[in-house]
Amino acid sequence: MRDVLGDFIDYIVVEKGLSKNTVDAYNRDLIRFENFLKDRKREIINAGREDVLAFMTHLGKSGLGSRSTARNMVAVRMLYRFLKNESYIEQLPTENIDLPRSFRRLPDILSPSEVESLLKAPDVNEALGIRDRAMIELLYATGLRVSELVTVTINRLNLEVGFLVVMGKGSKERVVPMGEVAMEWVKSYITHGRVKILKGRESEYLFITARGDKMTRQGFWKIIKKNAFKAGIYKNISPHKLRHSFATHLLEGGADLRSVQTMLGHADISTTQIYTHINSERLKKIYKDYHPRA
Numbered sequence: 001m002r003d004v005l006g007d008f009i010d011y012i013v014v015e016k017g018l019s020k021n022t023v024d025a026y027n028r029d030l031i032r033f034e035n036f037l038k039d040r041k042r043e044i045i046n047a048g049r050e051d052v053l054a055f056m057t058h059l060g061k062s063g064l065g066s067r068s069t070a071r072n073m074v075a076v077r078m079l080y081r082f083l084k085n086e087s088y089i090e091q092l093p094t095e096n097i098d099l100p101r102s103f104r105r106l107p108d109i110l111s112p113s114e115v116e117s118l119l120k121a122p123d124v125n126e127a128l129g130i131r132d133r134a135m136i137e138l139l140y141a142t143g144l145r146v147s148e149l150v151t152v153t154i155n156r157l158n159l160e161v162g163f164l165v166v167m168g169k170g171s172k173e174r175v176v177p178m179g180e181v182a183m184e185w186v187k188s189y190i191t192h193g194r195v196k197i198l199k200g201r202e203s204e205y206l207f208i209t210a211r212g213d214k215m216t217r218q219g220f221w222k223i224i225k226k227n228a229f230k231a232g233i234y235k236n237i238s239p240h241k242l243r244h245s246f247a248t249h250l251l252e253g254g255a256d257l258r259s260v261q262t263m264l265g266h267a268d269i270s271t272t273q274i275y276t277h278i279n280s281e282r283l284k285k286i287y288k289d290y291h292p293r294a
């Protein structure tokens with residue numbers, strides 16, 4: 001299980017973009033869960049719903065506060081979703097086990113001006129810079145998960161109409177529009193950047209490394225962080241934060257929730273509704289900051 005937990009920690013750092021403090025806390029929480037299961041002569045990979053409920057009861061009796069208990073359960077739930085998506089397990093032992101509503105975190109986002117600064121950061125006089133610009137443009141234009149972005153293949157692009165076919169979670173395909181600006185940068189990358197990077201080599205993948213290999217989640221995470229620093233954005237940033245920004249900015253612009261759900265590839269609209277909460281919180285802040293009687 002150490003390798004599986006290591007893969008999970010890598011996933012929440014790179015794909016979810018969680019901060020070091022949160023990652024450290026989740027790691028401690030999962031070690032606590034693993035030790036609890038050992039006392040029950042169970043392992044994470046074969047634990048059932050009754051084990052998860054028993055762990056929740058154990059946390060409550062141990063004197064942990066409600067927020068710490070909820071965070072432990074968030075870590076456990078995220079772990080099992082990861083295990084199911086990676087085909088380690090078939091059923092979720094955490095299904096229909098609710099978290100306290102008060103714990104639900106609102107995703108952090110970039111402002112439109114921060115996104116603009118990030119998009120302009122890569123040096124597009126170089127082949128790798130054109131690649132980086134195209135990747136960031138495409139991510140913000142489509143709201144893809146980073147795992148979906150790095151696995152886009154050339155044959156899934158339609159640059160005539162301006163869409164791409166994505167293989168999402170659960171091997172579900174969806175069609176995502178690119179937008180004209182992102183499409184032009186992808187075209188420029190294919191014509192002027194990708195050919196120079198490949199140097200005669202071949203790859204089915206759209207985005208490749210300097211060695212001609214498929215881009216990895218970790219590799220793109222480093223690209224995002226490097227260009228955020230160049231853009232003067234010093235907050236914790238990740239590919240997933242651009243996904244959050246994509247969804248929030250769409251809703252702020254008047255997009256309907258169902259359309260955003262489809263583009264994000266959410267199976268349940270309740271997952272997409274978190275972005276309406278972000279809008280509500282921002283409106284409250286604007287009201288408090290600017291209304292003379294707030």
